[in-house]
Amino acid sequence: MRVSPISPTVDFSAEGVQHGFLRLPYSRDDSAWGSVMIPVTTVKNGEGPTALLTGGNHGDEYEGPIALFDLARTLKPEDVTGRVIIVPAMNYPAFLAGTRTSPIDRGNMNRSFPGAPDGTVTQKIADYFQRTLLPLADIVLDFHSGGKTLDFLPFCAAHILPDKKQEAKAFELVSAFGAPWSMKMLEIDAVGMYDTAAEEMGKVFVTTELGGGGTATARSAGIAKTGVANVLKAAGILKGAVEGAQTTWLDMPDGNCFSFAEDGGLIEPLFDLGDAVRNGDAVARIHPVGRTGAEPLDIKAKMDGILVARHFPGLVKSGDCVSVLATIVTE
Numbered sequence: 001m002r003v004s005p006i007s008p009t010v011d012f013s014a015e016g017v018q019h020g021f022l023r024l025p026y027s028r029d030d031s032a033w034g035s036v037m038i039p040v041t042t043v044k045n046g047e048g049p050t051a052l053l054t055g056g057n058h059g060d061e062y063e064g065p066i067a068l069f070d071l072a073r074t075l076k077p078e079d080v081t082g083r084v085i086i087v088p089a090m091n092y093p094a095f096l097a098g099t100r101t102s103p104i105d106r107g108n109m110n111r112s113f114p115g116a117p118d119g120t121v122t123q124k125i126a127d128y129f130q131r132t133l134l135p136l137a138d139i140v141l142d143f144h145s146g147g148k149t150l151d152f153l154p155f156c157a158a159h160i161l162p163d164k165k166q167e168a169k170a171f172e173l174v175s176a177f178g179a180p181w182s183m184k185m186l187e188i189d190a191v192g193m194y195d196t197a198a199e200e201m202g203k204v205f206v207t208t209e210l211g212g213g214g215t216a217t218a219r220s221a222g223i224a225k226t227g228v229a230n231v232l233k234a235a236g237i238l239k240g241a242v243e244g245a246q247t248t249w250l251d252m253p254d255g256n257c258f259s260f261a262e263d264g265g266l267i268e269p270l271f272d273l274g275d276a277v278r279n280g281d282a283v284a285r286i287h288p289v290g291r292t293g294a295e296p297l298d299i300k301a302k303m304d305g306i307l308v309a310r311h312f313p314g315l316v317k318s319g320d321c322v323s324v325l326a327t328i329v330t331e
């Protein structure tokens with residue numbers, strides 16, 4: 001396969017702190033020989049594990065970029081054993097545009113793996129992570145939130161995996177992250193995800209959903225900052241004790257946790273995030289808006305659980321994810 005067109009301006013094998021860019025040539029109308037300049041920081045101190053930390057995989061999710069621009073600015077080599085590679089805004093064009101996908105090619109970074117060195121801009125970034133950055137990593141933390149169209153209870157998450165040792169290590173880091181909620185996460189469609197790429201390489205991969213609605217809050221940004229430090233401490237990369245926060249484990253047992261709209265309209269939430277919902281309860285109601293006098297459509301829960309995610313904007317379209325339920329794990 002051809003080499004990646006991306007050249008880093010930092011040396012990942014060098015000791016100390018380096019702030020630089022992943023420079024991706026992108027020739028266009030306003031810059032004939034221009035580049036996309038993706039900010040990157042590497043902090044290395046001697047032998048030890050490597051953590052790869054990413055935010056902005058989707059451009060309208062802000063807790064990760066807040067925590068990671070902050071960490072990149074403040075992390076000192078003497079604090080670190082091993083190496084920390086920080087990319088606060090992975091899909092940088094999407095991040096600058098404030099959109100989930102890239103304004104250049106509409107590429108959804110988290111559906112673009114393994115990417116392609118001769119593909120679109122988003123595919124080229126994915127390929128660089130696939131073939132250059134992921135192989136350097138022992139642990140990977142990728143921040144997400146709901147973006148403009150979903151809102152989540154704040155949780156850190158990992159997936160159920162065929163390799164139970166790898167799964168146990170990931171769940172340990174999820175516990176260490178210390179979000180109010182911790183999730184055994186099920187994906188609607190795992191093909192092309194960064195998560196899947198990292199897990200198939202045997203990496204210990206954890207992710208988050210820390211809020212949404214296209215903004216961070218003081219609470220969600222704080223959870224992100226404490227969480228990333230806790231993960232680095234649990235991995236032995238940062239000194240100090242994990243700041244013990246109580247977390248409640250949740251499970252998404254099967255596809256019944258998701259509900260989708262079958263009509264568009266005005267959505268009336270009937271439960272809020274964190275509320276307990278019973279199988280058969282109407283989670284939300286969609287009011288038709290074309291005329292007065294038409295009956296609303298109830299979206300029914302297909303299991304008992306608590307509401308962990310909901311559609312965010314006030315208007316909903318057919319096919320939109322309206323709600324996600326999860327069950328509390330009691331052991």
Ligand SMILES: [Zn+2]
Nearest residue numbers: 058061144145
């Ligand atoms: Zn996301």
